[in-house]
Amino acid sequence: MNTRLTRTLASVTFALAVLCGLAFVGKGVVHMADDGAVCVQTDFWRNASLTHGLPVATGVDASSSAATLCQDSPSAGQRAADLGGALPWLLFGSLALLLFSRLLKAVLLQGPFTDAVSQRLSVLGWFVAVGTPLVGLVVGWSHSWLVASMAPIVGSEPTVSGPTVLVLAGLAAVIMGKIMREGVRMREDLEGTI
Numbered sequence: 001m002n003t004r005l006t007r008t009l010a011s012v013t014f015a016l017a018v019l020c021g022l023a024f025v026g027k028g029v030v031h032m033a034d035d036g037a038v039c040v041q042t043d044f045w046r047n048a049s050l051t052h053g054l055p056v057a058t059g060v061d062a063s064s065s066a067a068t069l070c071q072d073s074p075s076a077g078q079r080a081a082d083l084g085g086a087l088p089w090l091l092f093g094s095l096a097l098l099l100f101s102r103l104l105k106a107v108l109l110q111g112p113f114t115d116a117v118s119q120r121l122s123v124l125g126w127f128v129a130v131g132t133p134l135v136g137l138v139v140g141w142s143h144s145w146l147v148a149s150m151a152p153i154v155g156s157e158p159t160v161s162g163p164t165v166l167v168l169a170g171l172a173a174v175i176m177g178k179i180m181r182e183g184v185r186m187r188e189d190l191e192g193t194i
Contacts, residue, residue, distance in 0.1 A: 010104035013097050020094035024087055031083055038074040038082045042067055042147045042154065069150040078149050084142025088135045089162065096131070099124040115184050122177030129170030136162040 071078055103120040110116055140159035148156035 006104060006108055010101055010108060013104060014101040017094050017097035017101055020090050020097060024090040024094060027090065028083060028087055032079065037070045037072045038078050038146070039068055039070040040082070040085075040143065040146045040150065042069065042151070069147065071150055075149075078146060081142045081146040081149070085139055085146070088138045092131055092135045096124070096128060099127055113180060113184060113187070115181065118177045118180035118184060120177075121180065122174050125170045125173030125175075125177055127170070129167050129174060132162065132164060132166040132170065133160055136160040136164060 074082070099120070103117065103124055106114070106116045106120050137158060137160050140161035141156070143161065144159050145156045147154050
């Protein structure tokens with residue numbers, strides 16, 4: 001199945017994987033070398049009343065939706081927790097795109113209904129299904145710890161952030177990989193009996 005679309009998509013996904021990898025490394029290096037303030041946004045005080053004059057109409061109560069906390073001279077832990085809010089998704093995206101690129105290259109070389117393609121589809125599915133909540137947990141807990149380090153009253157707790165719906169897409173890819181694997185085995189059995 002060596003179509004122009006498949007070849008183009010394989011090249012584009014590989015280029016995006018490399019770009020995400022470079023963004024991961026670049027953001028990590030630049031952020032760790034930066035000595036500026038670290039800021040984090042929290043909605044802990046989302047229903048807190050705003051007492052100082054806002055230009056609102058009579059009878060309207062104003063409340064805050066989010067608070068931004070900034071630390072001028074952050075510790076190494078705070079800087080690492082700030083990185084934990086952005087870098088894991090870049091790494092996850094880079095690896096997922098790399099796996100998808102390898103899947104498309106297997107389709108180009110061997111065709112769509114082969115054992116290699118079904119295995120690579122299953123690997124990609126498991127990576128997305130298991131990696132999404134793990135990365136979400138790292139990002140959520142980093143954010144929670146960073147907020148708690150600046151405002152101890154908030155406390156730190158394990159939270160999951162990000163698009164957890166990707167777990168369903170990953171499980172669908174795993175199931176499709178198993179279906180394709182069974183189809184490959186059935187085709188091989190039929191070819192062996194004829």
